[in-house]
Amino acid sequence: MRWFALLVAVALCLLLGLATGEQWINPFAASDALEQTILWDLRFPRLLTAFAVGGLLALAGAWFQVLLGNPLAEPYVLGVAGSASAGAVTGLMFMPESAWVMSAGAFIGAWIGIVAVMFFSHLGANRMLLAGVVLAAFWSAVLALLLALLPEQGLFRAFSWMMGDLSHSDLPVPLLLIAWAIALACGVMLSRALDKLLLGERHAEALGVDVKTLRQRLLLLASAVTALAVTAAGTIGFVGLVIPHLMRLLFGSLHSAVLPASAIGGGLLLVLADSAARTIIAPAELPVGILTAIIGVPVFLYLLLRRSQ
Amino acid sequence: MSCLMKLSNLMIKRGASTLLSGLSCAFNEGEIVVVLGPNGAGKSSLLLALAGLIPASGDLELHGKTLTGYSRHALTRLIAWxxxxxxxxxxxxxxxxxxxxxxxxxxxxxxxxxxxxxxxxxxxxxxxxxxxxxxxxxxxxxxxxxTPIWLLDEPTAHLDLKHQIHCINMMKEECKQGRAIVTVLHDIQQAMAVADHLILIDGKGGAEYGEAKQLFASERLTKLFDAPVITQGTVLVPDYGVMK
Incomplete structure (x- = not known):
């Protein structure tokens, strides 16, 4: 029943996302070619991008939480957002007119951040987390330096990207959807081992999990997914932190349920947030990261209170 | 009783310091081996080494084959921790x-x-x-x-009296079914209730293995724990001084 409700919610949100924007268009009764173009060439690909990015962020969040054994972990906890932002701003600095260069800069920056963290992956969850937090501070400083050097006309674009921006995404939608499906399939395949990892590394190992290999695979997978999501849409906070917890509240703790639910739920939240971001101050747009927090925080807190009662 | 696990000259290190060395013993079907020693002596580390969860040097044989020759998955069918x-x-x-x-x-x-x-x-x-x-x-x-071998690290910790007794009886029952049990205990009377053999770890790198009835002696345990252990009737108890 809950799965059915989640899928119905996705369908409804996609319809809502198609209908809303600068002008309201009934997706079932587009009156002319212009409306058809707006619906299917502009809004629909963007909604699919939002769905895939949201799902990828939520999956990465769930993985980082179990990898680090910390419920406060999220995709950017190890500094990937900072390094990706630094890369994006570097791209913006050299070729301010090219969205593609900015995305490439973000992707390269994200991977520089990932490689830096991987040097510390053998130290165990707590020390890796500590190293990640310190690296995040370093990347923040680099980012601040780059922003200070950035010409004034690039600042708005940079801040907009850093708060999440689906309007300039130039990654092909099929690529993102295929990545979403592959990430989910990998997650489901690893789900039993991840469940055992919830008991702690020693218990997991005693139950037959090769913890060292699992941790390496998980770090690589979660980082790659984060890098892709950041490249597509900038740094969108909150989805990766809260959606896995929200799905645990609704579907229980086992990863065979949490991961598919997060992949769908993260997508749902971002579709909803992006629809609101395109509509509230149309024809201008709000940064989508603001909306993910404004929509998601009350829902999460309500469920948390209901659960504890 | 067939031997399930055999150790020869086992040595476990924590960082640069040696937790215990020179331990040789065998764990047989239907026997309970109790590990005793002060805090930090290496009792839990011994169990982790026996489970293959931390490295140890020396010979560690399981069913006649060296422990490191087993895959992680294969070990889960033989040892529970x-x-x-x-x-x-x-x-x-x-x-x-x-x-x-x-x-x-x-x-x-x-x-x-x-x-x-x-x-x-x-x-x-x-x-x-x-x-x-x-x-x-x-x-x-x-x-x-x-699994044929169980490794229990303070199984009666946190339990109330009823469940402590239940746990001790459960170990005895499982032992009768042919399981080999190695358990860390802090309560001397619980140890006396279940132990066929003892491993005493002194916290200075030394370890002693032998039959329980030979090693249960007030002087030996007093020295081991650096705390007074006295004989009351047929049992050994910590000396808490004059009762109120």
Missing amino acids: QGELPPTEFGLTVKQRLELAAGEEIDAVASTATRMDIGSLLQRPLGELSSGERQRTELAALMLRQ
Whole structure:
């Protein structure tokens, strides 16, 4: 029943996302070619991008939480957002007119951040987390330096990207959807081992999990997914932190349920947030990261209170 | 009684310091070996080494084959380990925790939970349980592992008196079924109730192995724990001084 409700919610949100924007268009009764173009060439690909990015962020969040054994972990906890932002701003600095260069800069920056963290992956969850937090501070400083050097006309674009921006995404939608499906399939395949990892590394190992290999695979997978999501849409906070917890509240703790639910739920939240971001101050747009927090925080807190009662 | 596991000249290190060295012993079917020693002596580390969870040097043979020759997965069919209480942050329920341990024996979850007096807690998240209930959950998880060797690290910790006795009796019953049990205990009387053999670890790198009836002596335990242990009738007890 809950799965059915989640899928119905996705369908409804996609319809809502198609209908809303600068002008309201009934997706079932587009009156002319212009409306058809707006619906299917502009809004629909963007909604699919939002769905895939949201799902990828939520999956990465769930993985980082179990990898680090910390419920406060999220995709950017190890500094990937900072390094990706630094890369994006570097791209913006050299070729301010090219969205593609900015995305490439973000992707390269994200991977520089990932490689830096991987040097510390053998130290165990707590020390890796500590190293990640310190690296995040370093990347923040680099980012601040780059922003200070950035010409004034690039600042708005940079801040907009850093708060999440689906309007300039130039990654092909099929690529993102295929990545979403592959990430989910990998997650489901690893789900039993991840469940055992919830008991702690020693218990997991005693139950037959090769913890060292699992941790390496998980770090690589979660980082790659984060890098892709950041490249597509900038740094969108909150989805990766809260959606896995929200799905645990609704579907229980086992990863065979949490991961598919997060992949769908993260997508749902971002579709909803992006629809609101395109509509509230149309024809201008709000940064989508603001909306993910404004929509998601009350829902999460309500469920948390209901659960504890 | 056939020998399931054999150690020769086992040495375990923590960082640069040697926790214990020169331990040689055998764990046989249907026997309970109790590990005694002061805090930090290396008792838990010994169990972890026996489970293949931390490295150790020396010869460690399981069914006549060196322990490092087994894959992680193969070891899970031969050795079950009960150690620290698992974290509770992610909301696993008692049932889910037991099912993770049970593997293919999933049908036995309910009856094992009932046996450990947690049958009514199956749907509760681990984080909502008391330490004693969580410990009983861990013991039930161990019982679901039908392996020939059990390694128990302070199985009676957190338990009330009723469940301490229950746990001790459970170990005796399982031992009668032919299981080899190696357990760390802090309570001398519990140790005397179950031990066939003892491993005494002194915390200075030394370890001694022998039959329980030979090693249970007040002077030896007084020296081991650096605390007075006296004989009262036929049992050894800590000397708490004059009773109020």
